[in-house]
Amino acid sequence: MTLALLPNRAVIRVGGPEAQHFLQNLVTSDIDSVSDTSGGYGALLTPQGKIQFDFLIYKSGGTYLIDTPRETASDLLKRLTFYRLRSKVDLELADDTLAVLALWGSDKDVASALVSVADPRLEDLGRRIVGPADAIAEELGTAPEGPEAYHAHRIALGVPEGLEDYAYSEIFPHDAGLDQLNGVSFSKGCYVGQEVVSRVHHRGTARKRFVLVESAENLPAMGTDVTADGKSIGTSGSSTALGDVHKGLALLRLDKAKAALDNGTPLFCGAAPVSVSLPAWAGFGWPQDAAAE
Known part of the structure; x- marks a missing residue:
């Protein structure tokens, strides 16, 4: 306990x-x-x-x-x-x-x-x-x-929180996993910003998601670019040291991350090499046609 x-x-x-x-x-x-x-x-x-x-x-x-x-x-x-x-x-x-x-x-x-x-x-x-x-x-x-x-x-x-993993007024609820973590009702009436959230949900157009990152090295501060082949595919959130392993969250473009994984392109968070995975609770997966994009 x-x-x-x-x-x-x-x-x-x-x-x-x-x-x-x-x-x-x-x-x-x-x-x-x-x-x-x-x-x-x-x-x-x-x-x-x-x-x-x-x-x-x-x-x-x-x-x-x-x-x-x-x-x-x-x-x-x-x-x-x-x-x-x-x-x-x-x-x-x-x-x-x-x-x-x-x-x-x-x-x-x-x-x-x-x-x-x-x-x-x-x-x-x-x-x-x-x-x-x-x-x-x-x-x-x-x-x-x-x-x-x-x-x-x-x-x-793999659960993100505001200010710890992202700045306010910059990302949408789907980006932060609110649709996955019981944070959005799609059956109740209107609320501020509801039309945008509903459109993203029903069109399935959420392209960025928080994923888990892991490294043998220290992970840098929130907002550091996560890169593949020198190009940014997202930014880091919070991180912690668990024994000899450093774990953190990162908001990534899923298609670009999957393409890098399929092509064997190394991923870096700042200067730290990282591996990425989806949280166990995620109801979303890696895009199937990412390598072709």
């Missing part, structure tokens, strides 16, 4: 009689599926369909809790306030007594937590917990690790 404290995450409370309706018409996920025992994952998009903010969503009583990067939490709160208009919705940034934690290697529920739910993105990520960190650690009988432990766990599973 591993418990990790995530001080780089903040919580925004969304309450009021119209909170559900407000969020349902705004974000990519289906808010109807979010309950006191089941969380959600989604994003607020730009009108052009790019990810402006990504987050996890929980429900505690009649209030929704948005678990989002602390670095941009104030910006998200301002954006939600902009969209609120005359809706009967209360918005506030929770104080630091409300901590975000991740738990894996145990499915134990946590009575001292305000929220304790399975991570809605992927079962193997474990549980997501919101509440008083000291009380939660005492109840579980373990001292929490730092965020590095969680990110190593997440990276090994």
